[in-house]
Amino acid sequence: MTIRIPWENPLFDKTELTLLQQVFEKNTGDTTLDSFESALGEFIGNPRVVTVNNGTLALLVALMLIDIGPTNKVIAPTYTFASVVNPILMLGATPILVDSHPDSINLDLDAVEFALERNPEVKAILHVDVGGVPPDYDRLLDIAERYGVTVIEDAAEALGSEYKGGRVGALPHIVTLSFQTAKQLTCFEGGAILLPNDLMYEKCRLLRHHGMSAQYEHTAFGLNFRLSAVNAAIGLAQMKRLEEFLQHRNKIMDIYRSYLGGVLKFQSPPINVTRMSWGMAIVQASCREERDNTIAALSKAGIQTRINWKPVHQQPYHSKFLTGNFPIADHVFDTSFTLPLNNGMTLDDAVFVAKQAVSANT
C-alpha cells in the first residue's frame, strides 16, 4: 500500500535547523537546555521542569524520587504502554494492575479504590492520561489523600491539556512527559518531569546528574539521565509552534468527531477538563470485526492506523506474573484503533480520513 496519510508525522521548519546550528557552531548546549526547560515551565505554569532522555526514564526518575523499592506496590493501568509498568519492575516493586473506565479509558477510579482496600502496601498511583485525557483530579487526589499514597501522572500524551483552567503539570503532584515523535511536541527522543515543590526539584536535578552538587562532589545518588543539547534544541524550536500544533490537532479531532461521532465511540474527558490537548485519536467500533474492516478499508485508501496497546496482562512477558480480570481493557483493545493525528497532516487530510471511515461503516 502507498501511504497517503501516515500515522506519525511530526512537523519541523527552519527554526530547528537554526537552533541546531547554534549548538554546533557556538557550543550553546547548556543554555539551549536551560531555555527549553524555561519555555516548557512558562507554558505549563510550573517553573520546576527537569528534562531527561525520554518519557520512560522520566517515569523511572519519578518513581525513584519517591523511593519506590522492592517492598512497595504501585497501582498502574493494564491498558497502557509497557514503558509504564517496566520502570516499576526495574525498581523491584510490584505493579498492581487496574482496569479502565469505559468512557475516559483512563484508570477506573472505583477499581483504584478497590485495589487500595486490598493492598495496603501500595505507595503510589501511576495515572496515565490516555490519549491526552487528564484524570478527574478532584476525585483522584481525594482518594490519594484518604489512603496516604502519592500520585504520579504520566502525561506523555497530555501536554497542554487543562483541568479547571490549570495546565497538566502545574498541580501539586509529580507529572512526566515524553517528546517522542508522535507527541504534540517532539525532540525525537526526550522527556521531562514536573515537580510540585523546590525540594523535589533539587532532588530530581541531582538524580539526573550523578548526584553531583558541585564538580565531582556526589552528595546524593544519581545517574546520567540528561537530555542532550541536540534534542533540547529541537524541543526549543518546537516550543515556538506548540500552541499552533495544539489548535491544529484539536481541529482535526473536531473534524473526526463531526463525521464519525455517530459511528465510532470517542473518549469522554472528565467534566472539569477545560481544554483538551489530544495526543492520540482513539476510536472504538462496536465489535472487533467492524474495527478490523474499517482498518482494512482505510489501509486500502493509504491511511495508516494503529491498534493501540495490547493490555499489560495480555503481553507475552508480563502475563507470566501480572494476571487478573480486566474486561474493559480487553474490550477496548479488541474494538479500538487510532486514526492519524499529527502536526504534519492537513485539515483536508483529516476530512479525507473521516470520509473514508464513514464509508467503511455504511
Ligand SMILES: Cc1ncc(COP(=O)(O)O)c(C=O)c1O
Ligand atoms: C503514555 C506513555 N507513557 C510513556 C511513554 C514512553 O515515552 P518514551 O517513548 O519517550 O520513552 C509513552 C510514549 O511513547 C506514552 O505514550
